[in-house]
Amino acid sequence: MTHLIHTRDQLATAVAPVPGEIAVVMTMGALHEGHRVLMREARKRADFVIVTIFVNPLQFGPNEDFEKYPRTLEADVEACREEGVALVFAPSRDEVYPTGAPSITMNAGPLGGILEGASRPGHFSGMLTVVQKLLMLTRADVAFFGEKDFQQLALIRRMVADLELDVEIAGVPTVREPDGLAMSSRNRYLSADDRRAALALSRALREGATHTDAPVALAAATKILADEPGVRVDYLALTGADLGDPPPAGPGRLLVAARVGSTRLIDNVALTLGAGAA
Ligand SMILES: Nc1ncnc2c1ncn2[C@@H]1O[C@H](COP(=O)(O)OP(=O)(O)OP(=O)(O)O)[C@@H](O)[C@H]1O
Ligand SMILES: CC(C)(CO)[C@@H](O)C(=O)[O-]
Numbered sequence: 257m258t259h260l261i262h263t264r265d266q267l268a269t270a271v272a273p274v275p276g277e278i279a280v281v282m283t284m285g286a287l288h289e290g291h292r293v294l295m296r297e298a299r300k301r302a303d304f305v306i307v308t309i310f311v312n313p314l315q316f317g318p319n320e321d322f323e324k325y326p327r328t329l330e331a332d333v334e335a336c337r338e339e340g341v342a343l344v345f346a347p348s349r350d351e352v353y354p355t356g357a358p359s360i361t362m363n364a365g366p367l368g369g370i371l372e373g374a375s376r377p378g379h380f381s382g383m384l385t386v387v388q389k390l391l392m393l394t395r396a397d398v399a400f401f402g403e404k405d406f407q408q409l410a411l412i413r414r415m416v417a418d419l420e421l422d423v424e425i426a427g428v429p430t431v432r433e434p435d436g437l438a439m440s441s442r443n444r445y446l447s448a449d450d451r452r453a454a455l456a457l458s459r460a461l462r463e464g465a466t467h468t469d470a471p472v473a474l475a476a477a478t479k480i481l482a483d484e485p486g487v488r489v490d491y492l493a494l495t496g497a498d499l500g501d502p503p504p505a506g507p508g509r510l511l512v513a514a515r516v517g518s519t520r521l522i523d524n525v526a527l528t529l530g531a532g533a534a
């Protein structure tokens with residue numbers, strides 16, 4: 257039985273008697289198969305799964321898509337029901353920010369200022385602020401996040417480590433459409449032409465990841481993106497697995513952000529760098 261609740265009082269009442277572990281999957285709604293995989297992983301881990309649905313104003317810039325972000329609560333609750341979720345917490349803005357716009361927020365640190373943080377100033381501060389609140393409100397023992405938002409996941413891990421929060425963070429690999437496009441709520445903004453052009457992102461990452469030499473991997477991915485006129489690259493970066501400088505040898509990450517039409521998409525893949533790598 258899935259319950260839809262909207263207030264923090266309802267949430268406190270619902271979680272208080274839970275005997276075992278509580279798992280949370282935080283979302284902004286417009287749920288798709290990627291979110292469902294997170295829910296399934298959460299269900300494997302805990303009997304009591306909470307899905308939060310909240311389009312957090314604090315993590316959107318003034319010219320971003322906060323107003324037009326898809327809001328599909330009824331279908332979202334149905335998806336949660338099908339996945340055996342116990343509780344859907346869909347709070348209002350006032351319920352999450354009862355004191356109004358908070359004057360004290362999370363500082364996302366240096367990792368919060370690169371890549372997505374450079375393109376979306378304040379985004380990670382707003383994201384971490386709401387994640388911390390939702391962890392506290394749901395009293396989660398374990399929280400599941402997707403690798404699709406790789407820098408977000410890294411920052412949440414960092415926050416939990418640095419602030420010694422008593423919660424486990426579980427990462428889930430990116431779920432893709434059969435043709436490679438990373439699933440994303442924002443994919444529903446794409447026209448048919450945009451949708452076709454957007455495939456260049458995953459194609460570029462896949463091709464890049466076949467190379468073990470960092471400049472060669474970057475050049476291969478760059479060429480594929482440059483060959484697709486429907487894509488305007490925001491950044492393409494090759495980093496270490498911790499988003500620092502790429503190591504001479506070992507695990508790395510190739511990350512891309514780009515505009516396709518008026519839609520901004522992100523994606524990333526793991527790759528192995530260095531001589532001797534496969
Ligand atoms: N394709 C995916 N594979 C794995 N996890 C995903 C995928 N898409 C989203 N998630 C995860 O679901 C959680 C909620 O994300 P969110 O609601 O922002 O969805 P989204 O599809 O990423 O939306 P957006 O298009 O706005 O970026 C995050 O932990 C995110 O990383
Ligand atoms: C983690 C999150 C739900 C916080 O608003 C959001 O950034 C998202 O959906 O990835």
Ligand code: BAL
Nearest residue numbers: 284315316379405408
């Ligand atoms: N999926 C990450 C949340 C955001 O784009 O604001």
